[in-house]
Amino acid sequence: MTAKLRAFAAFWYDFLIGDDWRVASGVVLALAVTAAVSRTKVPSWWIVPVAVAVLLPATVWSGTRASRTRDANPSS
């Protein structure tokens, strides 16, 4: 039963969060900052695009590191 619950939780984690939890965290943070800045007179539309321009290269870079680690240690 515990194994099934764990598998169920793992499925939803993989579905919603994916391979890199930092992307989901970064998106939540960017939207929260946008919401906060939107309450002021400062334009806030640029925050999410800038966050994506930082998050995508960062997560791709972490993916290449994981790939290199697998190549260096194929048994791991």
Next chain:
Amino acid sequence: MTVWALFVSVFLASAVEAVEATTIVLAAGTARDWRSALIGLASAAAILAVAVVALGPAIGALPLQSLRLFVGGFLLVFGLQWLRKAVLRAGGYKALHNEDEIFRKQLAAARVASTRSVGVVPDWYAFTLSFKGVLLEGLEVVFIVLTFGSNEGNIPVAALAAGAAILMVASIGALLRAPLARVPENAMKFAVGTLLTSFGIFWGAEGAGAAWPGSDAALLAIIPLTALLAIGLVAALRLARRRSSPVAARGPAERSESMR
């Protein structure tokens, strides 16, 4: 967003998922029992249809700004996941999705499994394989239909686009009786990842209270800029691989890496 843009976005995303589900159903039917595989397919499709009918109105009842924030956030996370995988595959850091290879693995596993009849299902293994494959791949289709459809206030068009994509891919699969290995799956995933990320940026920021310069026309800048960012990353990865060690310069197909 025009009705056609909604249709094309959902159609492309659903077609990618349908290719993967078709491979699994074909493996279950070819190696085991077609009737059980088709009952599994129909059962999963019925559950997914009920999910759209049940959740659609509930999501549509949310206030538009909250809906856009919620949906935009999820689309952004989802789109960035797709783009990450597509960029890594195109850059040679992740094995390409190979439907032939997946088909062969599924066939091999299906041929050694034992047969058990349950109710109207002659082969429980074929049923389960087909049911799980369609349900899991279909869940992403349901998510895309509900998010795009509810944001545009047009779930029927989104559902129609998904249905058309699934019907087209399933028909080709049924005619060929072979996995759709020639579909440029990574290119499609690249395009879909770009669209999901772009709409996520637009709706997420708008839902959080931002006002886009040019309103909806901002999408005409967001989509190409997102594509350019991803294409630039692929170019950078390919350049880095050429300059790196012989280990990293090996082809992705040579790596023992999971297909997904």
